[in-house]
Every structure is written in C-alpha cells, then in structure tokens.
Amino acid sequence: DGGITQSPKYLFRKEGQNVTLSCEQNLNHDAMYWYRQDPGQGLRLIYYSQIVNDFQKGDIAEGYSVSREKKESFPLTVTSAQKNPTAFYLCATRQGVGEQFFGPGTRLTVL
Amino acid sequence: AQSVAQPEDQVNVAEGNPLTVKCTYSVSGNPYLFWYVQYPNRGLQFLLKYITGDNLVKGSYGFEAEFNKSQTSFHLKKPSALVSDSALYFCAVRAYSGGYQKVTFGTGTKLQVIP
Numbered sequence: 570d571g572g573i574t575q576s577p578k579y580l581f582r583k584e585g586q587n588v589t590l591s592c593e594q595n596l597n598h599d600a601m602y603w604y605r606q607d608p609g610q611g612l613r614l615i616y617y618s619q620i621v622n623d624f625q626k627g628d629i630a631e632g633y634s635v636s637r638e639k640k641e642s643f644p645l646t647v648t649s650a651q652k653n654p655t656a657f658y659l660c661a662t663r664q665g666v667g668e669q670f671f672g673p674g675t676r677l678t679v680l
Numbered sequence: 681a682q683s684v685a686q687p688e689d690q691v692n693v694a695e696g697n698p699l700t701v702k703c704t705y706s707v708s709g710n711p712y713l714f715w716y717v718q719y720p721n722r723g724l725q726f727l728l729k730y731i732t733g734d735n736l737v738k739g740s741y742g743f744e745a746e747f748n749k750s751q752t753s754f755h756l757k758k759p760s761a762l763v764s765d766s767a768l769y770f771c772a773v774r775a776y777s778g779g780y781q782k783v784t785f786g787t788g789t790k791l792q793v794i795p
Contacts, residue, residue: 573723575723602783604785609689609787609788610787611770611787611788612724612770614783619780625780657721659723661723661724666712666731667729668714668726668729669714669724669726669772670726671716671723671724672723673722673723674721674722674723676721
C-alpha cells in the first residue's frame with residue numbers, strides 16, 4: 570500500500586447524498602485508476618486518468634465523477650445517481666508498462 | 681472483447697503441498713499478465729508479471745507462474761504452501777483495446793491453506 574493513501578477508510582452515506590473519496594499518491598506515476606470491488610465480481614473499472622486534466626470512463630462510470638487537477642490527486646465523487654454504491658473502492662496508479670500499485674481502499678456503506 | 685477467467689472460486693490445499701491457482705485469458709494482440717494477492721480489507725499487492733521473455737516468471741514470496749501462449753493460460757504456482765498464503769488471488773491482463781491499454785481482472789480465487 571506504500572505511496573498511495575485513500576481516505577477515509579470507512580464512509581457512510583445517506584440516501585441522496587454525494588460523497589467524495591480521496592486518493593493521493595507520492596509515486597510520481599502518470600496513470601491513476603478507480604475500481605469498485607463487490608464480492609464475487611472482482612474489480613470493475615470506474616474511471617481512469619493517464620495524465621493531468623484528462624480522464625476516461627471505465628466500464629461502470631454511471632453515477633460517479635472524477636477530477637485530475639494535480640498529478641498526485643484523483644478524487645472520486647459518488648453521486649446520488651449511483652443507486653447501489655455500497656462497495657469497497659480501490660485507487661491504483663501505474664507508470665509505464667509495469668504493474669499497478671493499489672491503495673488500502675475505502676469501504677462505503679449506504680445507510 | 682478482452683476477458684480473464686479464474687475457474688475456481690476457492691482452492692483448498694494442505695500446508696506443505698504444492699498449490700496451483702488457474703487463470704486463462706482472451707485478448708487480441710500481445711498480453712501483459714499479472715497476479716495480485718489481497719488480504720481481508722486491504723488493497724491488492726503485486727506478486728508477479730509477464731511482459732515478454734521467459735515463459736516462467738518468478739515473483740514474490742516464492743510464487744511463480746508460467747505463460748502458455750497456445751493454451752492462453754497464466755497459472756500461479758508455489759512448490760510448498762504456507763498457512764500465511766491464505767488470501768484472495770486475482771489474475772489480470774492488460775492489452776491494447778480501442779487505442780488505449782485496457783486492464784481486465786478475473787473474479788478472484790480464494791486460497792485456503794489448511795494446517
């Protein structure tokens with residue numbers, strides 16, 4: 570998990586609220602990713618960014634939004650349009666052709 | 681379409697016995713293949729990767745994997761399992777799709793090493 574911080578570790582959301590998950594990295598990596606993990610479904614890509622001020626939708630982007638104003642930061646907002654947001658959210662980075670590095674995750678629960 | 685299959689939801693093995701966790705993939709073009717491990721409520725940790733070169737890849741904690749192009753497989757192996765190897769293992773493939781590098785993860789295999 571070193572080099573990538575995600576906060577908070579646990580987050581609770583009421584119906585109709587937007588919440589923002591933080592992801593910060595000090596690895597100086599260009600690419601950053603957000604994944605959602607549900608039991609038995611592996612990791613599903615929400616958004617990714619290959620460079621500052623640019624990002625692309627992944628497979629399940631509906632109800633989520635991101636920004637990439639700084640190289641080290643890639644916050645994810647879960648909007649009220651996301652109907653089933655309870656899940657474990659993972660942020661990752663990558664440089665070049667190598668492997669991804671993952672943060673420790675944020676567990677989001679809808680009350 | 682790019683895909684990864686991990687056919688076993690769970691693998692049980694006795695401590696000290698060899699272990700294998702299976703992974704097959706489907707991509708167009710040359711794949712980059714990865715194995716990651718996840719402990720409960722933690723992020724994924726990188727184990728090993730195949731980019732090019734030798735088909736047998738050695739990684740962290742005594743794990744290895746063999747890239748088999750004809751069978752499109754990248755099975756994870758370890759000669760002697762430890763109880764501490766019990767975790768969730770993910771196979772991933774990265775390849776060019778629509779002009780960018782797309783990463784696809786398998787659904788994961790839970791490894792249970794029995795003392």
